[in-house]
Amino acid sequence: MDFRLDDDQIALRHAVRGLSERHFALGAVAAREDAPAADPAWRDLVAMGIFGLLVSDGDETPRNGTVTAAVALEELSAHLATGPILWTTITAPVLTGGEIEAGRVAGVVVVGDAGGPVVIEHATEAEFLVVVHHDRIERVETTSLPEVIAGEPSDPLTPTVAYESVPRGDVISGPDEARTIRLAGTVLAAAQLVGVAQGALDVAAAYALERHQFGVPIGSFQAIKHLLSDMYVRVELARSSTFAAAAILDDERGGDAARAAGAAKLLAGQAGIDNGRAAVQILGGMGFTWEMLPHYFLKRAWVLEQSFGTAEFHALALGVALGAGVVKA
Amino acid sequence: MDLTYSAEDEEFRAQLRTWLDTAVQRQSPPPPPGDWPARRAYDTQWQRTLYDAGYAGLHWPVAFGGRGLPVSQQLVYLEEYARANAPYISVNFVGLMHAGPTLIAEGTDEQRAFHLPRILTGESVWCQGFSEPGAGSDLASLQTRAVRDGDHYIVNGQKIWSTRAHVADYCELLVRTDPDAPKHKGITWLILDMHQPGVDVRPMRTIDGESHFCEVFLDDARVPVSNRVGEENDGWRVTNVTLRFERGTAFAQHVITLRSQLRKLVDVAQDTPAVGGGTAWDDAEFRRHVGRLDASVDALWRMTQMGIADTERTGMPARSGSAVKLRYSEITQEIADLLLRTVGRAALAGVPGPAADAMREYLWSLQYTIAAGTSQIQRNLIAERILGMPR
Numbered sequence: 001m002d003f004r005l006d007d008d009q010i011a012l013r014h015a016v017r018g019l020s021e022r023h024f025a026l027g028a029v030a031a032r033e034d035a036p037a038a039d040p041a042w043r044d045l046v047a048m049g050i051f052g053l054l055v056s057d058g059d060e061t062p063r064n065g066t067v068t069a070a071v072a073l074e075e076l077s078a079h080l081a082t083g084p085i086l087w088t089t090i091t092a093p094v095l096t097g098g099e100i101e102a103g104r105v106a107g108v109v110v111v112g113d114a115g116g117p118v119v120i121e122h123a124t125e126a127e128f129l130v131v132v133h134h135d136r137i138e139r140v141e142t143t144s145l146p147e148v149i150a151g152e153p154s155d156p157l158t159p160t161v162a163y164e165s166v167p168r169g170d171v172i173s174g175p176d177e178a179r180t181i182r183l184a185g186t187v188l189a190a191a192q193l194v195g196v197a198q199g200a201l202d203v204a205a206a207y208a209l210e211r212h213q214f215g216v217p218i219g220s221f222q223a224i225k226h227l228l229s230d231m232y233v234r235v236e237l238a239r240s241s242t243f244a245a246a247a248i249l250d251d252e253r254g255g256d257a258a259r260a261a262g263a264a265k266l267l268a269g270q271a272g273i274d275n276g277r278a279a280v281q282i283l284g285g286m287g288f289t290w291e292m293l294p295h296y297f298l299k300r301a302w303v304l305e306q307s308f309g310t311a312e313f314h315a316l317a318l319g320v321a322l323g324a325g326v327v328k329a
Numbered sequence: 330m331d332l333t334y335s336a337e338d339e340e341f342r343a344q345l346r347t348w349l350d351t352a353v354q355r356q357s358p359p360p361p362p363g364d365w366p367a368r369r370a371y372d373t374q375w376q377r378t379l380y381d382a383g384y385a386g387l388h389w390p391v392a393f394g395g396r397g398l399p400v401s402q403q404l405v406y407l408e409e410y411a412r413a414n415a416p417y418i419s420v421n422f423v424g425l426m427h428a429g430p431t432l433i434a435e436g437t438d439e440q441r442a443f444h445l446p447r448i449l450t451g452e453s454v455w456c457q458g459f460s461e462p463g464a465g466s467d468l469a470s471l472q473t474r475a476v477r478d479g480d481h482y483i484v485n486g487q488k489i490w491s492t493r494a495h496v497a498d499y500c501e502l503l504v505r506t507d508p509d510a511p512k513h514k515g516i517t518w519l520i521l522d523m524h525q526p527g528v529d530v531r532p533m534r535t536i537d538g539e540s541h542f543c544e545v546f547l548d549d550a551r552v553p554v555s556n557r558v559g560e561e562n563d564g565w566r567v568t569n570v571t572l573r574f575e576r577g578t579a580f581a582q583h584v585i586t587l588r589s590q591l592r593k594l595v596d597v598a599q600d601t602p603a604v605g606g607g608t609a610w611d612d613a614e615f616r617r618h619v620g621r622l623d624a625s626v627d628a629l630w631r632m633t634q635m636g637i638a639d640t641e642r643t644g645m646p647a648r649s650g651s652a653v654k655l656r657y658s659e660i661t662q663e664i665a666d667l668l669l670r671t672v673g674r675a676a677l678a679g680v681p682g683p684a685a686d687a688m689r690e691y692l693w694s695l696q697y698t699i700a701a702g703t704s705q706i707q708r709n710l711i712a713e714r715i716l717g718m719p720r
């Protein structure tokens with residue numbers, strides 16, 4: 001039992017922060033709109049080993065790999081990093097070494113045949129797609145995809161397209177790997193949401209100290225303080241839940257993985273969206289402009305909320321599981 | 330980061346579980362609400378039982394009579410204690426959770442040697458005499474006066490909302506020793522013996538018709554100088570030590586009990602017929618609501634675990650304890666509110682069973698956003714002390 005990050009994980013956090021400041025500076029966010037992640041940034045992510053964090057070394061499964069990946073993805077996300085980072089990370093274990101080096105992987109989870117368009121982030125910058133079904137994983141070549149449905153992505157930092165449908169691809173793995181990828185995706189999407197929630201809090205807190213009205217910083221008004229402290233509570237709660245879920249994925253003797261992942265995603269989604277909105281409010285009229293950062297955080301939060309199960313989906317699953325477990329007297 | 334328990338932890342769990350199962354079963358039913366002398370006897374007897382079995386003060390250092398167990402086993406203890414539905418800590422709360430820890434951190438050797446064993450065995454019960462009619466959130470404006478008279482302080486003033494003071498032996502008493510100093514600089518932290526002339530305890534009727542707390546009138550009460558914790562006029566610093574424990578880790582047991590509170594809600598919902606057939610539980614929105622609560626309950630427990638681990642490392646609960654306290658109080662109220670809605674009109678007539686309990690629990694839950702620093706105060710603290718907003 002140990003709740004702390006180890007020294008390597010703390011060192012990685014610093015390194016990722018350095019990388020983020022070089023390639024994903026928040027001050028230069030507008031330059032990254034509607035574009036794939038720049039090649040130098042992607043190369044540095046590859047070089048830092050981010051996409052190998054979940055990959056086994058021979059027979060050795062990486063100790064604490066999900067926790068380490070959560071550290072990295074949270075930090076990148078707090079800087080609104082671009083590129084298919086999540087899917088490239090979680091699919092690496094089912095792809096062969098060569099394909100990982102080949103680069104960017106986009107993906108999507110398909111639940112039954114829900115119908116309607118299939119919406120995929122980063123599909124246009126990916127080498128190929130990975131489609132996760134309930135019982136299998138397929139690899140789909142981008143050349144086999146139909147025309148994209150014309151539209152404008154809601155998040156300027158997440159190029160996202162819709163297709164009427166996605167063709168069948170080659171089955172590359174079975175149900176166990178499909179479950180593993182879904183769980184890892186759920187927890188790491190939660191980690192990214194924690195990063196978004198923290199980033200929104202940092203932006204709002206900095207503005208609250210800088211912006212003066214009535215002759216004082218707006219951060220001295222209690223109404224603003226309470227918005228900020230609620231942001232803090234949401235992010236702390238979501239982070240605890242997310243890192244606990246990551247540790248459980250790394251060693252399932254620590255708890256119920258599906259339940260922990262669902263709880264983390266639910267809380268992190270709330271933290272991401274609510275903190276994004278609160279940041280808009282705290283920045284006032286400037287918060288409503290494209291120029292300032294809050295809208296980027298809010299829009300990214302919605303992208304992640306709609307991935308790997310929405311809050312409603314996880315809430316129902318958790319409720320049903322709890323109900324099934326109540327032992328009648 | 331590793332959330333698994335070691336083989337030793339699991340062995341500790343197995344022994345504890347076996348012991349708790351029998352011990353809890355042997356307990357007589359708790360006394361009826363409102364019978365405070367009986368409650369005291371019940372709670373202190375249970376504390377003695379824990380002590381005799383070696384399960385008292387697991388989180389206290391060995392040097393002070395505790396077991397000094399590693400964090401993992403403290404957590405196992407909390408989990409198993411809740412699972413066994415063992416008696417609520419109740420009258421032992423102040424002593425075990427913040428008075429004892431304050432003495433460990435700040436007391437003299439004599440104070441520790443005298444009080445700590447008595448707290449652990451359940452021999453003495455503590456209460457908290459911080460708030461006054463004019464000093465609640467603004468605690469530092471307290472007016473109860475203590476004047477030095479040789480090796481005693483003579484104390485005059487009034488305390489209020491002092492929980493279970495009617496059955497307490499000692500009190501964490503804050504007094505003003507220098508009325509001319511700035512308000513934070515003239516306060517002293519004293520140990521008050523409740524059984525002495527000049528201490529008049531009057532129970533107040535609380536929102537649920539019971540009397541959970543009291544007014545305490547002090548009229549020339551004498552407190553030996555040797556009962557001072559910390560230096561004269563340095564009491565505000567000591568107070569903050571007490572509050573860090575009270576708002577930090579003291580709620581651990583409460584947090585884990587949220588799980589059974591939530592299970593009980595589900596249980597009641599599954600037994601409550603719904604209009605148009607089925608039960609309240611069949612409503613998907615109800616299940617989602619419970620699911621959302623479940624996620625928060627789980628996360629609060631994770632934060633509590635991390636807080637306990639932090640305390641172990643640094644000796645003091647982290648400031649983020651305020652976040653746990655804040656969210657705990659909201660979640661416990663939300664569950665109580667949902668339970669009250671679920672039992673419906675039967676609660677209005679106090680129909681014995683889940684309905685009457687639901688109203689009592691609902692009213693009781695309202696205290697959590699007030700006591701130990703209101704939620705507004707917690708939010709101020711988080712914004713100012715953690716996020717650096719101007720005062």
Ligand SMILES: Cc1cc2nc3c(=O)[nH]c(=O)nc-3n(C[C@H](O)[C@H](O)[C@H](O)COP(=O)(O)OP(=O)(O)OC[C@H]3O[C@@H](n4cnc5c(N)ncnc54)[C@H](O)[C@@H]3O)c2cc1C
Binds near residue numbers: 459701
């Ligand atoms: C069940 C229960 C048990 C208690 N047990 C004890 C005990 O054992 N010992 C003890 O000493 N005390 C105890 N208390 C007292 C408790 O600590 C105080 O009630 C609490 O600190 C609030 O003080 P107050 O009641 O004077 O409210 P006030 O301070 O008058 O506050 C009234 C309202 O104003 C708000 N408010 C006040 N100041 C601010 C501010 N700066 N910013 C924003 N809002 C503000 C508060 O949040 C609250 O909503 C207990 C209280 C309860 C309800």
